[in-house]
Amino acid sequence: FDKNDDGFIDKEEFTFCWNHWIKVIVRPVNAFLIVDVQNDFISGTLNISKCNAQQDGSEVVEPINRLLETVPFDCVFYSLDWHPPDHVSFIDNVHLRELHVSSPVSADKAQAYDTVVFAGPPPMRQRLWPRHCVQDTWGAELSNDLKVVDGAVKVYKGTNSEVDSYSVFWDNKKLTDTNLSLQLRNRGATDIYICGLAYDVCVGATIADALAIGYRAVLIDDASRGVDLADIEKTKATIINNHGVIVTSDQVLAMV
Ligand code: VGL
Ligand code: ZN
Numbered sequence: 001f002d003k004n005d006d007g008f009i010d011k012e013e014f015t016f017c018w019n020h021w022i023k024v025i026v027r028p029v030n031a032f033l034i035v036d037v038q039n040d041f042i043s044g045t046l047n048i049s050k051c052n053a054q055q056d057g058s059e060v061v062e063p064i065n066r067l068l069e070t071v072p073f074d075c076v077f078y079s080l081d082w083h084p085p086d087h088v089s090f091i092d093n094v095h096l097r098e099l100h101v102s103s104p105v106s107a108d109k110a111q112a113y114d115t116v117v118f119a120g121p122p123p124m125r126q127r128l129w130p131r132h133c134v135q136d137t138w139g140a141e142l143s144n145d146l147k148v149v150d151g152a153v154k155v156y157k158g159t160n161s162e163v164d165s166y167s168v169f170w171d172n173k174k175l176t177d178t179n180l181s182l183q184l185r186n187r188g189a190t191d192i193y194i195c196g197l198a199y200d201v202c203v204g205a206t207i208a209d210a211l212a213i214g215y216r217a218v219l220i221d222d223a224s225r226g227v228d229l230a231d232i233e234k235t236k237a238t239i240i241n242n243h244g245v246i247v248t249s250d251q252v253l254a255m256v
Helices: 012-026 057-070 089-097 180-186 199-213 229-241 251-254
Strands: 030-035 075-081 113-119 123-127 153-157 191-197 216-225 245-246
Touching: 012 057, 030 057, 030 199, 057 191, 057 216, 057 251, 075 180, 075 199, 191 199, 199 216, 199 229, 199 245, 216 229, 229 245, 245 251
Parallel strands: 030 075, 030 191, 075 153, 191 216, 216 245
Antiparallel strands: 113 123
16 A cells, blocks of 8 residues: 555555455355256156156256346356266166165166165165166257357266266265366355256255355256155255255346
8 A cells, every 4th residue: 555644554545445355355256057957857768747746847948048148157067967878877777787685676676766775885775767868869968948158167977887976066975076166166166056957856966065065055946847846845945954045046137
């Protein structure tokens, strides 16, 4: 600071600098994470509208596009469920691996959406799904209607045949990090806005990890659709209990 004739710091200059720096210091760095808005979940083999909650996955596209066009997020991430053909979560692969004696269902009786226990070691609980989001297939592509902004980063998960990955941060056994946490750290992110498919599966697991890491995490309710109504309610309760925030896309738009 320049000193005045009386030897004191100029008050106007000090106030200007303080106001500038305090804004820099407390300014949030907002990341937008769009989870698994892929063809298979909307109209393909794991079409969530055929699941218990009967929600239409395509309905997330419009609010997400509106947010992308209106809100100046500091960084945007798109995650993709990206499985190899022999992935452990596919019902038609259940015979490829041995089940543990404690498995509630045998390989011969198992159907899509059942939970089994694979032998391991260690034993591993796994919900079985129809074959979906196989790498480099149409079903794994992002919805054609979804806006993809310049400079956005794509994060691929579920690429290890032997372990499923619901969270965009880590696989279900926390063996491997997807690189999302490093990318968020590099950008100095403080707040993460999360939405997409499926509310009670990958969106829920991702926001739980974001909160556990210590991010301020915000779930955009009307930009998410899920599989099971009871599980969606459990997901919301977990978010609230862990000091996350649930908002509508209109509330996010109103902040601009
Ligand atoms: C998902 C089931 C299986 C999801 C991924 O993206 O929510 N759900 N794989
Ligand atoms: Zn999957």
